[in-house]
Amino acid sequence: MQLGEDQLSAMPGFSGTDKHSTMKSSPRVSGFEDIPRPFVIGVGGGTASGKSTVCSKIMEQLGQNGINEKQQQVVIISLESFYKPLTPEQIVLARKGQYNFDHPAAFDEQMMLDTLLDLKANKTVQIPEYDFKNHCIKSETLRTVNPTDVILFEGILVFYFKDIRELFNMKLFVDTDADTRLSRRVLRDMKEFGRDLDQILRQYTTYVKPAFEEFCLPTKKYADVIIPRGADNTVAIDLIVQHIQELLRGSVKSNAPQRSRHNSDSLVSRPH
Numbered sequence: 001m002q003l004g005e006d007q008l009s010a011m012p013g014f015s016g017t018d019k020h021s022t023m024k025s026s027p028r029v030s031g032f033e034d035i036p037r038p039f040v041i042g043v044g045g046g047t048a049s050g051k052s053t054v055c056s057k058i059m060e061q062l063g064q065n066g067i068n069e070k071q072q073q074v075v076i077i078s079l080e081s082f083y084k085p086l087t088p089e090q091i092v093l094a095r096k097g098q099y100n101f102d103h104p105a106a107f108d109e110q111m112m113l114d115t116l117l118d119l120k121a122n123k124t125v126q127i128p129e130y131d132f133k134n135h136c137i138k139s140e141t142l143r144t145v146n147p148t149d150v151i152l153f154e155g156i157l158v159f160y161f162k163d164i165r166e167l168f169n170m171k172l173f174v175d176t177d178a179d180t181r182l183s184r185r186v187l188r189d190m191k192e193f194g195r196d197l198d199q200i201l202r203q204y205t206t207y208v209k210p211a212f213e214e215f216c217l218p219t220k221k222y223a224d225v226i227i228p229r230g231a232d233n234t235v236a237i238d239l240i241v242q243h244i245q246e247l248l249r250g251s252v253k254s255n256a257p258q259r260s261r262h263n264s265d266s267l268v269s270r271p272h
């Protein structure tokens with residue numbers, strides 16, 4: 001679905017263009033003509049840093065929440081959809097906090113790559129939904145993701161895999177203090193997934209923390225924008241939303257062929 005001027009001007013904060021002139025109220029910035037569509041934004045960061053919450057806030061501020069999936073112009077995809085299936089023995093270990101869900105080998109990199117390439121080629125894809133409680137894919141539900149304008153792809157290791165990292169047009173890293181993350185993770189795992197404290201802490205100290213230090217934290221250097229304090233950082237979120245709105249407005253007018261943007265060509269540093 002290509003965005004229409006009316007849909008865009010309905011977005012909160014979208015200043016819009018005069019119906020009869022594309023330049024009057026908000027001149028287009030040079031360089032926006034060739035924005036790739038979809039524009040794929042990677043959102044990395046440690047467990048419970050607020051990646052999902054930041055993505056939800058971005059969606060909300062773009063007026064995308066509560067919209068029929070078919071009409072959404074921005075979608076969120078989570079890395080957990082690409083967990084490899086566990087054997088029955090591994091599920092037993094996972095229930096005791098003895099399976100490493102934080103190691104890159106836990107993910108199906110090829111499936112992730114194929115899915116992102118299909119989305120970049122504006123194909124409709126089916127994405128599994130993950131069940132954290134039972135450590136498996138929900139077999140009855142496959143989520144259909146239609147061609148869209150902006151994709152937010154969030155997860156602990158989204159910047160770890162080089163092939164995947166190179167598909168992102170923008171990279172955000174949600175940077176939240178480790179104690180805050182641990183306390184949120186404990187509360188979330190207890191409340192939402194019914195886990196006990198022993199299991200949570202064993203898993204955290206054995207796998208989550210070491211893997212964060214070995215595989216996730218080193219990927220921070222790839223980020224175009226680092227968001228300290230996660231969803232509490234309303235200034236950063238406002239700026240990112242404003243930027244996405246500029247992108248969407250640019251994509252509406254663009255007929256130019258898509259091309260990938262190089263890191264150093266980051267849109268964030270362009271003057272608005």
Ligand SMILES: Nc1ncnc2c1ncn2[C@@H]1O[C@H](COP(=O)(O)OP(=O)(O)O)[C@@H](O)[C@H]1O
Binds near residue numbers: 046049051053184
């Ligand atoms: N700024 C915040 N203040 C308080 N709680 C938060 C904040 N951001 C996230 N949380 C809570 O912390 C937990 C983890 O947040 P989430 O966005 O799911 O993180 P991630 O996607 O990085 O794992 C959730 O229970 C969420 O409600």
Ligand SMILES: O=c1ccn([C@@H]2O[C@H](COP(=O)(O)O)[C@@H](O)[C@H]2O)c(=O)[nH]1
Binds near residue numbers: 046049094134155
């Ligand atoms: O079955 C599972 C699968 C994953 N996890 C943990 O989830 C986090 C990643 O998700 P965030 O939303 O980014 O926190 C990862 O640290 C895994 O340890 C799990 O506990 N059980």
